[in-house]
Amino acid sequence: MWRRFLGAAAVVLLLGTAFMALPAQAQNGVPWTGQYYNNPTLSDPVALHRTDNTIAFNWGLGSPDAGVNADFFSVRWAQDVQLQAGTYRFFALADDNIRVTFNFHQTLIDTFATGQVGQLMTADVNVPASGSYHIQVDYREETGEAYAFVSYANAATNPQPNFNPPLPNPQLTNPWTVQYFSNTTMTGDPTAILSVSTPNHNWGTGQPVGSVPADNWSARFTSVQNLAAGTYTASLRMDDGARLFVNGQLLINQFGPATGQTYSATFTLPAGANTFQIDFVEFGGDAYLEFTLTQSGQIVPTPVPTLSGINVFSTATVTAYRLNIRSAPDPQAQIITRVNRNETYPVTGRSADGRWFQLLVNNQLGWGSGAFLFVPNEALVPVVDAPAPNPQPTTPPSTSFIVTASPFTVNIRSGPGTEYNRIGQIPAGRTAAVVGRNSNATWWNINYNGIVGWVVAEYAAIQAGANINAIPITG
Structure with a gap:
């Protein structure tokens, strides 16, 4: 009789062999709502709807449930969770493919198109303010082995994956x-x-x-x-x-x-x-x-590339309403991004006079004024060499056009593509001056309050009647 339930038996310690019950603790205390499909495209109808405490599954060559295929199936998990402001690090590992989307529109990890099967993926996301956020995970299995693991935590805690990824399944070759x-x-x-x-x-x-x-x-x-x-x-x-x-x-x-x-x-x-x-x-x-x-078995997670060799000594919580993060410990140094009150970031060093702290913000190192940061045990933070302040770059001339972030807050990136680092955001409904575009006008080069970068045209609507050909191609 085919049934649609999964369970795990409690296992006791027996002579000569150690046994443990499988973990069943919800991420941040919030379970995931799972929808399982008998196709690899997340297309209706739903074959199984259930609540999963964690995304930590190794189905091997089997299936998630009697009502779900062993091959060519897909899953969509979602949760709404309360997060404090700060930077959060996500880990994902899957065979075949996995995609993690934050707050409906920000894709953090996506191996659907890259074919990175069995590789531990990491990504950071900035949570601008404390509140409720939506996290969605999409999974696709084609053939062969099937497993999916996802976890996340505040980056200030220097987190590691909270799962033990599978080693290749043992080969039972004997009859x-x-x-x-x-x-x-x-x-x-x-x-x-x-x-x-x-x-x-x-x-x-x-x-x-x-x-x-x-x-x-x-x-x-x-x-x-x-x-x-x-x-x-x-x-x-x-x-x-x-x-x-x-x-x-x-x-x-x-x-x-x-x-x-x-x-x-x-x-x-x-x-x-x-x-x-x-x-x-x-x-x-x-x-x-x-x-x-x-x-x-345990594996060493692949670090976020920009974190290689960087040690974290404390955390810094922003006390100002909005604080500039600069390229050097100098009030005239270039602004590389801005952070907001009550956000918390890892501290990697301080200036010799103790007036500035080097922070890790969105995978970038920058300097924030200590007058607007709360840093516990700051005496334990070592002095680090700081680059000489760079002269403020010349701001590109603006055109007469503006774009409006709509319907969501839009990320400002260092180049015209999602593979470039995020250097800021334009809140929903705010405008920015246009200084250029890419060749097919899918990205705008903008200046928003002194931050010059790129926003995707899909979420940054240009003013009605704008002559696109009058905007120079700058990237």
């Missing part, structure tokens, strides 16, 4: 011996003994072999597999019941009527030969057995 019994208790002599390549079968409503009835039968699968030492997770999904022994230890015991759940156990194995035994029982109706084994 299995299966003994079929014409009863549900595996008593007496087996009516058939066969060698099979895997214990995974979907018998439907028919007989497993000719000498065994279609209902009220049982089977025992055994195999010895040569594996590397490490931590493994085994899962069973079945109709009706099954139990799993590893090296003689009973790990999963659901030898009864079907519950529609997937049962998992996490344990450690020594290197070399390890014995697996799966007992299966069928009472009536559909009959299937799915067994997966995955190995977990």
